[in-house]
Amino acid sequence: MSGRLASLLLAALLSCPAQSHDAPHNQRLPVIRTAPDFTLTSQDGNRVSLHDFRGKAVAVTFIFASCTDTCPLLTDNMARVQDKLGSVFGSKVAFVSITVDPERDTPEALKQYAQNFGANLKGWAFLTGDPVVIREVERKYGVFAKKTASGDIDHTFLTSLIDPKGNLRVQYLGVRFDLEEFRGDLLKLLDEAE
Template sequence: MPRSVAGFAVACVLSVAMPALAHQPGRDARLPTIGPAPPFALRMADGGRLALADLRGKVVAVTFIYATCTDTCPLLTAKLATLSKRMGKDFGAKVAFVAITVDPERDTADVLRSYAQAHGARGTGWAFLTGTPAEIKDVTQRYGVFARKTDRGDVDHTFLTSLVDRDGALRVQYMGVRFDPDEMLRDLRALVREGGR
């Protein structure tokens, strides 16, 4: 009996210690694979269409916003814009950020272009996407994002940013906007390095 208690205690300590060791700087731990990233093909702010498959070979951060949001969406977009600059030459060449609207009725191509420009999220490596309400509902549901228009015209929605690797696998998801940008930067760089092996 004492051996099983001791064994249980060791197992508990290891279950806490091992994840911490796996994420220490300098360790070569692969990020987990959640599964295949849900595909999508939506309309870009420039009028063309972009599919997730078109970005194969790049690490992609997929997030959900809407342009008339006055607080959290701009905060998230600004945070990602700062991260895009910190990625340096890899951003655009090896990493892309995709923002999908949850308000397709109001977020036209012109509206999304203005939103991107206002929040420093423009240029190579960025894509702001919209579609029909049915297309947007489909992609939000498949990514696990809840979105509902309120009586005031706002959109209550889940803040979720997903990292997709070069092979189209969903690897990491960040809930909310208070995630650690340094952690996301490390994860992006780790996924870029994986593709270079």
């Protein structure tokens, strides 16, 4: 990670109202704020908004398809959780992966990326859009992205959990978070809604 990105990350953590996951297993996850809505374009070319997922627990991540470093690790982890969720995936739990490289990540590129990881597109949307709109979504979720001289993108890895009512509940920083805890938190948000 470059020093500049580390500085941006530190600034984001100090100024962002969101909290990382620290609730004991027997406590409710905190309500941070209403999750910022967005409308972007899916891997199938359809318009998708966050409010389309109301009634479901949603995990929002930020990736880019040509990444060869950390994005594949995060996406693979998410795919493993997708498989462990079984029948609730798609019907009650959804994943949304938003590109930080909208100039290169067309819907077709994102669809291929999704297929490479065995993403179940009945419950997982891969989104792109106008670069200005993408930057605004990144900002609202506390994600910073910067193109490097090599054309790669340095960005913060922040996975946000949103409850069925549309509230941002917790954010996981990085890609090496506990997948069972993550799955359990998604199910906990569903239990609250019943």
